[in-house]
Amino acid sequence: MSLLITDRSLLWLGALLYLAGFLTGIFGLARRQFPARFRTILNAFLVAGWGFQWLGLYQRGLAAHGCPLGNTFEIVQFVAWSAMLVYFFVGTAFRVSLLGLFTAGYAATLAFVSLLIPHWDLVRGQKLFGENPWIEVHAALAVFSYGVFGLLALTSLMQLLQNWSLKKKRLNGLFWFLPSVVQLEQINYRLIVLGVMLLTISLCVGASWWVRNTDSVHLPKLMVTIGVWLAYFAVLLLRWRGRLVSVRFAWVCLVMFCLALLSLGPINSNRHGYQPVTLSPR
Amino acid sequence: METPTPVLFLLGASHHTAPLAVREKLALDDTRAGALAAQLRQTAGIREFTLLNTCNRVELYGVAQSPDTLAALRATLCAITGCTPAELDSAVALRQNHDAIAHLFAVASGLDSQIVGETEILGQVKQAYDGALEQRWTGPVLNRVFQKTFQAAKHIRTHTGIGSGQISIATVAVDLAGRIFGELAGTKVLVVGAGEIGLKTVQAFQSRGATSITVASRTLAKAEEAAAVAGGWALSMADLPDAVAGADVIASSTSSPGFILTRDMVAAGIKRRPARPLFLIDLALPRDVDPAAAQLSNVFLYNLDDLAKIAEGNLAQREAEVAKCRAILAERTAALWPQVAHSLNHAPRG
Numbered sequence: 001m002s003l004l005i006t007d008r009s010l011l012w013l014g015a016l017l018y019l020a021g022f023l024t025g026i027f028g029l030a031r032r033q034f035p036a037r038f039r040t041i042l043n044a045f046l047v048a049g050w051g052f053q054w055l056g057l058y059q060r061g062l063a064a065h066g067c068p069l070g071n072t073f074e075i076v077q078f079v080a081w082s083a084m085l086v087y088f089f090v091g092t093a094f095r096v097s098l099l100g101l102f103t104a105g106y107a108a109t110l111a112f113v114s115l116l117i118p119h120w121d122l123v124r125g126q127k128l129f130g131e132n133p134w135i136e137v138h139a140a141l142a143v144f145s146y147g148v149f150g151l152l153a154l155t156s157l158m159q160l161l162q163n164w165s166l167k168k169k170r171l172n173g174l175f176w177f178l179p180s181v182v183q184l185e186q187i188n189y190r191l192i193v194l195g196v197m198l199l200t201i202s203l204c205v206g207a208s209w210w211v212r213n214t215d216s217v218h219l220p221k222l223m224v225t226i227g228v229w230l231a232y233f234a235v236l237l238l239r240w241r242g243r244l245v246s247v248r249f250a251w252v253c254l255v256m257f258c259l260a261l262l263s264l265g266p267i268n269s270n271r272h273g274y275q276p277v278t279l280s281p282r
Numbered sequence: 283m284e285t286p287t288p289v290l291f292l293l294g295a296s297h298h299t300a301p302l303a304v305r306e307k308l309a310l311d312d313t314r315a316g317a318l319a320a321q322l323r324q325t326a327g328i329r330e331f332t333l334l335n336t337c338n339r340v341e342l343y344g345v346a347q348s349p350d351t352l353a354a355l356r357a358t359l360c361a362i363t364g365c366t367p368a369e370l371d372s373a374v375a376l377r378q379n380h381d382a383i384a385h386l387f388a389v390a391s392g393l394d395s396q397i398v399g400e401t402e403i404l405g406q407v408k409q410a411y412d413g414a415l416e417q418r419w420t421g422p423v424l425n426r427v428f429q430k431t432f433q434a435a436k437h438i439r440t441h442t443g444i445g446s447g448q449i450s451i452a453t454v455a456v457d458l459a460g461r462i463f464g465e466l467a468g469t470k471v472l473v474v475g476a477g478e479i480g481l482k483t484v485q486a487f488q489s490r491g492a493t494s495i496t497v498a499s500r501t502l503a504k505a506e507e508a509a510a511v512a513g514g515w516a517l518s519m520a521d522l523p524d525a526v527a528g529a530d531v532i533a534s535s536t537s538s539p540g541f542i543l544t545r546d547m548v549a550a551g552i553k554r555r556p557a558r559p560l561f562l563i564d565l566a567l568p569r570d571v572d573p574a575a576a577q578l579s580n581v582f583l584y585n586l587d588d589l590a591k592i593a594e595g596n597l598a599q600r601e602a603e604v605a606k607c608r609a610i611l612a613e614r615t616a617a618l619w620p621q622v623a624h625s626l627n628h629a630p631r632g
Contacts, residue, residue: 166461167583171592180464181559245557246580
């Protein structure tokens with residue numbers, strides 16, 4: 001029995017539940033209604049999916065004796081998990097309609113892609129954090145901030161759709177259920193503040209250890225990491241000053257997140273001591 | 283000799299059955315409604331009744347001892363309203379038993395209304411029933427029928443799209459503002475022009491919680507007069523460029539031959555509050571707002587045609603739901619009728 005309950009099977013279950021949540025939302029939309037009971041079912045699927053994903057990552061963490069951030073597979077899973085966690089707070093606080101549907105689709109996509117590309121989970125870095133809990137905190141916060149930026153990209157996409165529907169006067173279907181422009185502006189602003197804050201703390205923690213051993217981080221990782229932080233920090237400053245708002249802000253957040261995802265490659269290349277994954281049976 | 287079977291009936295006229303001139307004659311003010319009720323109480327064979335009297339319909343629902351009683355009822359209606367029997371026969375529809383229930387269900391659900399899916403009628407039916415209940419004009423049959431009517435109407439409203447989407451210009455505009463600003467309580471509304479349509483729009487915004495209202499007009503006196511009605515502030519047209527920056531919603535309805543709000547004026551206004559959207563509602567003909575303003579980021583411009591198109595679309599959507607509603611109501615009528623028939627046959631005879 002325990003052979004069946006592996007970390008990957010738990011992660012598969014999580015992904016399937018996210019997909020079920022997404023399909024529930026789509027079914028509700030197809031009926032041209034999105035009543036409370038659909039939102040409740042959707043959220044129940046997401047909570048269950050998040051729980052199984054957490055269990056899967058927890059099992060990996062136990063086996064690796066550290067944060068499960070040892071390869072691209074784990075990082076992508078962690079980004080999806082973080083985005084879902086942030087959604088639980090944002091969605092509840094703002095009662096944002098359709099954000100659950102978008103987050104379900106996004107998390108399901110990330111989870112399935114990572115599960116379906118075996119190459120991402122063939123090897124895993126060993127002793128990544130040098131058994132230093134602070135470096136582990138640095139890595140976890142950095143990846144968590146990617147989860148926040150992922151959710152920001154989703155709310156930005158929703159803002160672009162809402163703006164397009166209002167400008168083009170196409171107000172039916174999916175557009176009917178989107179949150180208001182002002183609400184999305186407020187959420188976006190808070191998310192970028194949160195994301196930049198988390199990434200800043202992460203880099204501060206990482207930098208305090210890096211100065212003691214500057215050879216520990218390869219130059220490409222250093223440059224890309226600082227580049228991502230600088231870019232998001234600049235966007236936050238421009239938004240705060242009112243120079244980058246509305247549609248342009250949403251576009252920038254969307255493009256930035258795509259670039260940030262691409263940056264995971266160079267960041268991950270810094271890893272050394274890769275070994276085949278032997279966490280639990282496939 | 284066989285005992286006649288009591289009947290549940292509806293006798294009445296609405297915009298579907300009678301032209302306006304006849305409906306005017308049939309309309310019952312309080313005095314005439316009271317007189318009719320008094321007559322009905324004295325009419326032998328009328329066991330229960332309720333009078334639904336709205337601007338579009340006069341309908342009498344009741345339980346008669348036998349179908350023959352209904353002839354006396356027509357004579358009473360002619361006497362009270364002053365209609366000739368011929369006029370009454372051409373304008374009034376009579377439905378009995380199952381058909382009467384089906385009609386009441388459709389009326390209360392808004393399917394029979396001039397504006398399909400409107401909700402006001404349900405309140406009017408409730409009011410009519412409450413009045414009748416208070417006066418003890420109803421009995422076991424009508425009580426059951428009306429209670430089931432309210433349940434059916436509620437079911438229709440929550441399980442179909444019959445009431446979705448706004449269908450008047452002002453409420454469509456308010457709905458759009460909700461999609462831009464969410465809650466409208468803190469939204470600043472500027473009305474340019476003190477005409478009727480502008481004030482109606484203000485009322486629609488106020489009904490959704492907007493409290494900050496400013497009225498601008500060519501003369502300050504006229505603006506002050508309109509602002510007093512709307513419960514807001516007044517300003518003259520000279521202050522309009524500054525006011526644009528402070529407003530979230532601008533509804534313009536002047537009779538000016540040229541643009542009141544130019545693209546440059548709107549651009550200057552939005553530049554001073556770039557993160558907050560601006561909703562422009564152009565209710566004037568010829569237009570008050572330069573269409574080029576719509577190209578500005580964070581500015582949403584809707585003119586009369588746009589709003590009318592949305593209202594028509596919403597109405598079409600409601601009408602598309604009618605068949606679904608009728609099917610639901612037919613099921614409920616079929617389920618209720620045997621119970622009502624039983625009550626009719628077993629109720630004590632007056």
